[in-house]
Amino acid sequence: MLKILDRYIIKTFFGPFFFIFSVLFFIFIVNIIWVQLGQFMGKGLSYWQIIKLLFYLGVSVISMVLPLTILLASIMSFGEFGERYELAAMKAAGISLTRVMMPLLGVTVILSVMLYFFSNNIIPDFQRKARNMLFNIAQTKPALNFTPGQFIDQIPGYMVKFDKLYGENAENIEGVFVHRKASTYENQQTILAEKGKFVPAANKQFLKLVLYNGYVFEDDFAGKGENARLKQPDQAIKFDTLTSHFDISEIISRAIEQEQITDDYRFQSYSELNNTIAKTKKENVKFIDNVTGDVLNQTNSVITYMDKNKSKAAPKAQLKLDTVKSE
Secondary structure, three states: OOOHHHHHHHHHHHHHHHHHHHHHHHHHHHHHHHHOHHHHOOOOOOHHHHHHHHHHHHHHHHHHHHHHHHHHHHHHHHHHHHHOOHHHHHHHOOOOHHHHHHHHHHHHHHHHHHHHHHHHHOHHHHHHHHHHHHHHHHHOOHHHOOOOOOOEOOOOOEEEEEEEEEOOOOOEEEEEEEEEOOOOOOOEEEEEEEEEEEEOOOOOOEEEEEEEEEEEEEEOOOOOOHHHHHHOOOEEEEEEEEEEEEEOHHHHHOOOOOOOOOOOHHHOOHHHHHHHHHHHHHHHHHHHHHHHHHHHHHHHHHHHHHHHHHHHHHHHHHHHHHHHHHO
């Protein structure tokens, strides 16, 4: 049973504990928001999605905030005891400092055990949700948030760059570069234009871009052999107005909370980490054995080849020596 003194010490401890925890939690969350701010801007996120992301990140922050909170709250608690001369009164009553610290030691042990199970069973799940959500946010709706002077490759199948964006909704562009990603054996296409404009498309799954005063450079390589490709002349088509549609359905339809990253070690509990470590060790041993076997086989082949050459060269050297002796 807790005595009156124990209950008083614990009550005094939890006063600054909740205050310090709130302050540190706020500082850590603000730091995370500041670091990740660039991924939030211009992504069209709803308030609910932002709150949910902060909740996922906040759960992971608890493991960092709680130990520091316990330390500072303990220091402040004993500081209050000393300021009000309560610690001196306890010593005068014959209560040792160890006995005074026992209630807080018990609370710390309980909080540590709770934090261990919390970090082992709950935080990995929220870490996975937060990391995947941040990844999906970074990949979502990039076509509506171009950065002037930088290459953007999030549009499926294309690499684009605009030198300047202006207008009420940044719909007007200058210095347009659009390159279609293709392999060596596919048709290559690059579009250069002086100006352009984003225009609302009838189908929301497409991004409509109207370009003015430019050239289309295209190489017709598809289905042709090496000789035909070497003789293929460059094709340049000048245009006054060109309308292009980019399929962004993959970006728009991608769910913010879709889990694509699942193999990170931070998403695993203690037992899962042990299994992963054991599995990795076995794979490493197997890999080293295979590499060692290949190296030994190659080395043996080289040694065998050198021995054969030596054995062939030995009779010739002996014959030459005998000839010199006979002369």
